[in-house]
Amino acid sequence: MTGSETLLETLDLHVTYGPVEAVKGLSLSVRRGEIVTLLGANGAGKSSTLNALVGLAPRQAKAIRFEGAEIGRMATEAIVRRGMTLVPEGRRVFAELTVAENLLLGGARHQRRGPLDAVEADMLARFPILGQRLHQKAGSLSGGEQQMLAIARALMSSPDLLLLDEPSLGLAPQIVDGIFDLIAGLRDRGLTILLVEQNAARALEIADRGYVLVNGRVEISGSAAELAASSSVRDAYLGA
Template sequence: MIDSSKVKDGPLLLVKGLRVSYGPVEAVRNIDLQVNKGQIVTLLGANGAGKSSTLNALVGLAAKKGGTVTFNNQDITALSTEQIVRQGMTLTPEGRRIFPNLTVDENLLLGGAMHAGRGSPAEVRAEMLERFPILKERLHQKAGSLSGGEQQMLAIARSLMSSPDLLLLDEPSLGLAPQIVDQIFEMIERLREQGLTILLVEQNVSLSLEIADAGYVLANGAVVLSGTAAQLRHSDEIQGAYLGA
């Protein structure tokens, strides 16, 4: 398991016994995980393993059937999505889900509607346009006219408009060309360098473990393996199932 004692600031997110069900189907079964401040932690696993359900439950978009979620030393298990975002956790969902008929700027402004209070929305918007110069160039374009990579950058920038401490990223490389995927992952690394903590769900196991500090492997809604990224890269299970060894 991940040793939080080796991380100076300790856990930012601590999840104990998380359970998520959709009717009779149990999608997440007693998951324990933690994300320490300043880390990238990745959730790995096949489609249907429970990765997206876990992220959705953490931000209140899927009902928790059991367990506790502690964030920034506060129990947020029963909070609404709006309350969780204001506490400093936000999600960039799978498939980006931008508003295609709104402009880039309007998408950003909507992202700042639930601001966590660090800097004014105008200051954060200016920071996003500096961090993502392509969005500044496309500011008044309809978001639906952007390329896939630009839309993904917009989706992440929209999430960052709430000034989160923890960003949950769900499949940021989905549907993107390899060159664009490399750019997205470089951007994720820069976000960590700038102090953001990230919980990453990603099908590209090799790239995820290159940039992650630690990870968890899910199967059938349960954690079956966890450790540092280096440990997971060299494990027989990961090598055989995901890295083609």
């Protein structure tokens, strides 16, 4: 169930790489306890938006507020400590490290909620397959297992807001089902999620609200049901 408290708000966000402006005045909000999805074609500015929110892309904005605090000038480490973390596109686990070592790195800045070993135990309860692979190198895992590890590693910092960038990319259809069930389950346990996902139909099935980006700008926004019923969204993104 979603709440009315605004957890994240950005006003007039711009992301520029040299002469290329990838995000052009984007404004959005995410309320505590909901899944919000960003939809759009490749190059629409979705990943750039997520990277900018955590300080990994050059950004300018009238405001980027997280839990009421302005974070637009904060470094990535400070943003993670405040409770926002990103699972990047392509998973990017540390292939030569074990599953346990990847989790330990994810919890390196855990400072707010109890002992780190308790957080790890919670992750292994949520992701039992990782417990079975704990001493394997991450590079030996399947694509779906690596995605689970990437999400678990991010959750080791006990975030209030999880940014997910293309979690189903490159995964087999049966594995995709499990990933979306996992994301919905995280929201049901109270985690707030901002989701970028190529599979628009599946994203709208689990999301509460969404924004459609076109050329770095918000073209359409609304509830997931409204977007799924929109003829322009159906024609462009849902294969109808």
